[in-house]
Amino acid sequence: MALELTTAKILLKSASNGNRRDLSKLLTLLESGEKINLPISDSASNSTVLGVTGPPGVGKSTLIGRIINYWKEMNQKVAVLAIDPSSPRTGGALLGDRVRMDSADSGDSVFVRSLSTRGHPGGISSSLMAMINALSYCGWNKIVIETVGSGQNEIKIAAFADKIILVDGPDRGDIIQAEKAGIIELADIVVVNKSDMPASIKVADSIRSALSLGGGMDAPEVVLVSAERNEGIVEMMRIIEDCKTPKWRDRIKIKERLISLWDSRLLSSPKINGIIDDLETGSISLNDALDELAR
Amino acid sequence: MKIVMAKPGLDGHDRGAKVIARSLRDGGHEVVYTGLRRTPEQISRIVMDEDANALGLSTLSGAHDVLIPRICKLLKDTGMGDVMVFLGGIIPERDHEKMFSHGVRAIFGPGSRTEDILSFLDDAESRTDLGKSVGVGNEDGWRWN
Known part of the structure; x- marks a missing residue:
């Protein structure tokens, strides 16, 4: 993890200096869920x-x-x-x-x-x-x-x-x-x-x-x-x-961002596949599933 | 894998490229199709912007002899030697060795089965996982067929 973070930072520096290949590689990292803190x-x-x-x-x-x-x-x-x-x-x-x-x-x-x-x-x-x-x-x-x-x-x-x-x-x-x-x-x-x-x-x-x-x-x-x-x-x-x-519109924008983040947290939960299995067999309810995921 | 499917040169027939793109999609890959008549420079830029792992080139016009070496060289020159290149379309048998010598890893002519193309990609993927390069710039000469 720490190593990847460094990679992203190196790529960001190079990309901001105009290196197109590194910009592209950085986007791939971000696309796969990597987080990076951008300097203001x-x-x-x-x-x-x-x-x-x-x-x-x-x-x-x-x-x-x-x-x-x-x-x-x-x-x-x-x-x-x-x-x-x-x-x-x-x-x-x-x-x-x-x-x-x-x-x-x-x-x-x-x-x-x-x-x-x-x-x-x-x-x-x-x-x-x-x-x-x-x-x-x-x-x-x-x-x-x-x-x-x-x-x-x-x-x-x-x-x-x-x-x-x-x-x-x-x-x-x-x-x-x-x-x-x-x-x-x-x-x-x-x-x-x-x-x-x-x-x-x-x-x-x-x-x-x-x-x-x-x-x-x-x-x-x-x-x-x-x-x-x-x-x-x-x-x-x-x-x-x-x-x-x-x-x-600003308010809607903030709300949509909140919903987006919620969605992505839900979808990236390590428990999600197991919970879908449980839902499939009917062993838990949708509400219980959501509570479990949000925990 | 993320794969760019490209049509270099002037021939305007892309049914084959589209069928392959579609079957790679069904095989679980992300396929970017470029559209017709792209120049080697455009293709190498697209591969860069998309950060693709592989580039599939389809040509029917007989210009592969000029276009494919140029694309392979451009990829190597711009730091994309790790991108894997494969060919389809009409590539006469006598030209195969030359194509391979420029870094092409597989050639799929008429009659090829889409299952074979998918196995080729799987094989390439497992080689990559083992840390072996399958890219156009790789010197060890690995090829699928």
Whole structure:
């Protein structure tokens, strides 16, 4: 343990001096649950963490490819952590987000890492926080998190991101989804992608009217873009950079961090497999199991 | 293992690479697929950013003769000699020795069984656990086939 801690510290020092290979190795250590205390520095707070979420297939990765280019042209250092699900059965994962980000391999100022949830969608959270902090410490001032295509209750991203983009598309039938509560209330901006398809205008209108019914207070802007054709990206980025995140979001952020940490403690408990066995045979109740794990 | 599956060069056929990526996933590995037409420089950067243990390269165009040695050299030159490299696609028999001499550890041509590729990875993993290197920069010449 003590030896590993030293390794992490050596890697951190080298990574903060610009060694890319060591940064990558450090992220692997953090991903596997290693903890590291980062020295407090001014640069750490200068990073913007942008969360990009939305259902599968709406174009999140393609859009992130454009965001990378936008920031790259402004001489920013952009790091992307792209999260895909792992198989609950085998633990394996196919991480394909890079395929759609053609700017992902475009130079020294762009760093893209694919991450799998390793069977624990909640469990990745605590290591994700550490990875974001390390990237930030090493001078990556724009950090983008792409989450697993989310459902309505996927609000974990709120725990990490300073700004949240919710991406939607025209080819999803059921607009009533926009009327439901959840991530849409936490988004700083709602982006309807694939604006080259006529249905996207209708979708954007539906989302706007759904949001305006809520009294319009703090309602996020709804913008149309085409990531594929690179249209509307600059306008979208200006809105994101200018928008003020409402105060009440801070409280949700703290709460989500608490829940994330709780999840990861639960999942990393050495007792968890034994307790799942007991639950399977029915020898203990769920409540007893939880009490046992929390002890 | 964390494995990068890459398509170097200009051929646009990646069904094979995708099938392999999928079966490695089902074998419990984390597979990052790069997409088509990546340059050796891009591939080596991806391996670095992903901190992959292994790199699977698929090529059908006949350009392996130029591309594979370049990728192997780039990995060694940038401190990634511990990354294991294996090949798939159309690699004529007469080129195999040359590929192995650059540090490639296995070649899987048409008709290969995915079970064999998984056993190769298992074997490589146990060698690594024993402290033996299976990386592209390893000089002892270990190969799977």
